[in-house]
Amino acid sequence: MNKTVNNKAWWLVLPVFLMVAFNALVPLMTVVNYSIQETFGNNEFFWSGTTWFEQILHDGEFHASLRRQLVFTGLVLLIEIPLGLAIALCMPRQGPWVSVCLVLVALPLLVPWNVVGSMWNIMALPDIGLLGKGINALGIPFNYTRQPISAWFTVVLMDVWHWTSLVLLLCYAGLVAIPDAYYQAAKVDGAGPWAVFRHIQLPKLKHVLTIAVLLRFMDSFMIYTEVIVLTGGGPGSTTKFLSIDLVQKALGGFDLGPAAAFSIVYFLIILFLSWLFYTLMMREEAR
Amino acid sequence: MAEIRLENLRHSYSANPQTDEDYALKRLTITWQDGGAYALLGPSGCGKTTLLNLISGLLTPTAGKILFDGRDVSRSSPEARNIAQVFQFPVIYDTMTVFDNLAFPLRNRGVPEAEIASRVGEVAGMLELTKTLHKRASGLTADGKQKISLGRGLVRPDVNVIMFDEPLTVIDPHLKWQLRSKLKELHLRTRRTMIYVTHDQTEALTFADQVVVMNLGEVVQAGTPVELFERPQHTFVGHFIGSPGMNVLPCEVRGGKAVFGGTPVDAANIGAANSRGRTELGVRPEFVSIASSGIPAEVVRVSDAGRYRIVETRSHGHTVKLLLKEGGEAPRGSTFLSFDPAHTQVYEDGWMAGAHR
Ligand SMILES: Nc1ncnc2c1ncn2[C@@H]1O[C@H](COP(=O)(O)OP(=O)(O)OP(=O)(O)O)[C@@H](O)[C@H]1O
Ligand SMILES: [Mg+2]
Numbered sequence: 001m002n003k004t005v006n007n008k009a010w011w012l013v014l015p016v017f018l019m020v021a022f023n024a025l026v027p028l029m030t031v032v033n034y035s036i037q038e039t040f041g042n043n044e045f046f047w048s049g050t051t052w053f054e055q056i057l058h059d060g061e062f063h064a065s066l067r068r069q070l071v072f073t074g075l076v077l078l079i080e081i082p083l084g085l086a087i088a089l090c091m092p093r094q095g096p097w098v099s100v101c102l103v104l105v106a107l108p109l110l111v112p113w114n115v116v117g118s119m120w121n122i123m124a125l126p127d128i129g130l131l132g133k134g135i136n137a138l139g140i141p142f143n144y145t146r147q148p149i150s151a152w153f154t155v156v157l158m159d160v161w162h163w164t165s166l167v168l169l170l171c172y173a174g175l176v177a178i179p180d181a182y183y184q185a186a187k188v189d190g191a192g193p194w195a196v197f198r199h200i201q202l203p204k205l206k207h208v209l210t211i212a213v214l215l216r217f218m219d220s221f222m223i224y225t226e227v228i229v230l231t232g233g234g235p236g237s238t239t240k241f242l243s244i245d246l247v248q249k250a251l252g253g254f255d256l257g258p259a260a261a262f263s264i265v266y267f268l269i270i271l272f273l274s275w276l277f278y279t280l281m282m283r284e285e286a287r
Numbered sequence: 288m289a290e291i292r293l294e295n296l297r298h299s300y301s302a303n304p305q306t307d308e309d310y311a312l313k314r315l316t317i318t319w320q321d322g323g324a325y326a327l328l329g330p331s332g333c334g335k336t337t338l339l340n341l342i343s344g345l346l347t348p349t350a351g352k353i354l355f356d357g358r359d360v361s362r363s364s365p366e367a368r369n370i371a372q373v374f375q376f377p378v379i380y381d382t383m384t385v386f387d388n389l390a391f392p393l394r395n396r397g398v399p400e401a402e403i404a405s406r407v408g409e410v411a412g413m414l415e416l417t418k419t420l421h422k423r424a425s426g427l428t429a430d431g432k433q434k435i436s437l438g439r440g441l442v443r444p445d446v447n448v449i450m451f452d453e454p455l456t457v458i459d460p461h462l463k464w465q466l467r468s469k470l471k472e473l474h475l476r477t478r479r480t481m482i483y484v485t486h487d488q489t490e491a492l493t494f495a496d497q498v499v500v501m502n503l504g505e506v507v508q509a510g511t512p513v514e515l516f517e518r519p520q521h522t523f524v525g526h527f528i529g530s531p532g533m534n535v536l537p538c539e540v541r542g543g544k545a546v547f548g549g550t551p552v553d554a555a556n557i558g559a560a561n562s563r564g565r566t567e568l569g570v571r572p573e574f575v576s577i578a579s580s581g582i583p584a585e586v587v588r589v590s591d592a593g594r595y596r597i598v599e600t601r602s603h604g605h606t607v608k609l610l611l612k613e614g615g616e617a618p619r620g621s622t623f624l625s626f627d628p629a630h631t632q633v634y635e636d637g638w639m640a641g642a643h644r
Binding site: 185189191192195203204 | 340343344345364365366370371372374375376378380381382383391392395396436439
């Protein structure tokens with residue numbers, strides 16, 4: 001058979017390419033553009049090379065917020081992933097309670113982010129908030145506007161409340177998809193609950209967990225709204241995470257160049273860490 | 288090793304069953320002898336898997352008892368019953384190697400590693416898995432995975448019964464034949480009770496000493512392949528076993544004869560018939576022959592089936608099939624049929640007249 005070789009089919013990709021370009025590439029390139037130039041307004045730009053990058057990479061404030069960000073994201077992942085998985089394992093898999101549980105569990109995901117922030121802001125108020133007052137009543141001093149520990153506790157708790165459901169729902173979907181035959185075989189083979197978890201449920205949930213970790217990592221690494229409403233980055237700058245720092249630099253200081261360089265470094269860190277998580281969690285597959 | 292007895296066993300998947308229709312397993316009393324090779328044969332949805340899951344303890348019966356050597360285990364866990372079961376679709380533990388998969392049932396029971404190695408080695412040898420023993424199980428083909436499932440069923444030497452639920456459906460035809468003979472060979476060697484579920488009659492008849500035929504949640508007949516062939520207790524068994532199946536023709540019982548379309552016919556069990564209900568005559572194509580007088584019939588079609596030919600005739604508005612050995616003239620046009628009286632049975636409401644139910 002005679003094959004005609006031509007590449008005209010590539011033209012069919014053009015619309016998608018244009019869409020992606022306007023969605024992602026053009027804005028990104030604008031930022032890249034800012035990051036290597038200097039401007040004093042009036043739309044006049046001067047070449048500045050890697051100056052802004054060097055400045056950002058040597059900026060102590062940036063280092064501090066990056067460290068805070070890593071600790072926060074680490075804590076959030078360490079709590080939300082096991083907790084979501086554990087609750088998913090306990091949820092009923094059939095019967096009338098399934099839909100009730102699912103709706104209850106999905107509720108936090110439906111609350112707008114700034115509302116989440118205000119809710120927790122009010123709830124944690126030491127004098128009138130349920131949480132704040134309750135903790136103080138226990139004899140533990142709690143004031144999230146003054147003590148960094150209290151602020152961190154509230155921020156982490158808020159994120160756990162807001163996002164554990166996502167992990168839970170992903171895990172639940174993964175669990176429900178495991179065919180009954182696996183559990184039956186395990187019973188016949190004399191496997192206990194731990195062996196069932198270790199050899200059936202966990203391996204079958206691997207892909208779902210990878211997705212959960214990636215989503216939670218990316219989201220928590222970019223957290224802004226809830227924290228800005230809850231603590232505004234304080235007390236001091238103890239809860240100033242990367243995105244808060246970025247916004248302060250870009251809008252507050254109107255330093256377009258350094259802020260653009262910051263954005264790119266921020267983006268590259270997320271890209272790199274996502275890749276790292278993905279390869280680590282998927283490395284078994286390759287063997 | 289144990290004799291397994293099921294007494295008035297019933298099972299329904301609905302919480303409060305009302306009628307017989309609600310039962311996936313209507314009522315079953317049967318004894319599986321220790322060391323027997325049984326085939327459980329029946330059409331899709333007749334309750335075969337339900338029965339196996341009841342024996343293994345994955346399901347708890349709605350009513351009735353399960354006795355292992357006289358001990359009531361109706362409510363014990365699968366582990367306590369010490370049984371092995373191979374499921375219809377391969378179940379493997381993805382993260383483990385083939386070796387660890389096969390060793391899993393033994394490890395869970397705390398068998399010493401040295402013994403595990405020898406048991407696994409033996410089973411792997413039998414199933415030709417030795418070369419892949421240290422590969423990850425998830426990388427194997429469907430055939431390989433089902434072999435692992437089979438292997439996990441065979442690896443424990445002391446089980447009361449091994450149950451196979453259509454284990455070879457996903458396996459290649461040539462391998463299927465080979466694995467089936469291996470199972471048979473294993474049974475002869477170890478004399479462990481085996482129950483083999485299938486809806487393929489050749490598979491059942493070649494594997495088992497005893498075949499249990501089920502239909503609509505009931506056992507219709509249990510017997511040796513020869514019994515099922517020569518004396519089907521129910522027209523369903525006559526249809527289901529044999530190819531082509533038994534001819535079932537409406538008849539009347541009059542004066543010690545079965546009358547089919549006006550022609551009196553002798554039947555082996557005519558003495559037991561009391562012409563209650565719907566009466567039918569059952570005769571296998573193997574026991575019908577062309578004669579010079581008898582039942583008038585019209586030859587419709589002759590088809591070649593290898594070593595014999597299938598002749599399809601019409602008689603009194605009903606199709607009657609018969610088998611002819613190779614060679615000789617193919618009959619044509621109008622002719623007469625004769626039924627072998629020793630292998631012609633009268634059925635009342637589907638059941639063989641005189642059969643104890
Ligand atoms: N988990 C279940 N819940 C409700 N009904 C079920 C369930 N499993 C089986 N049944 C019903 O019980 C009947 C018997 O099913 P079973 O699986 O035992 O049939 P089977 O003989 O094994 O069929 P197959 O050859 O298709 O495997 C069927 O009518 C089926 O629809
Ligand atoms: Mg079945």
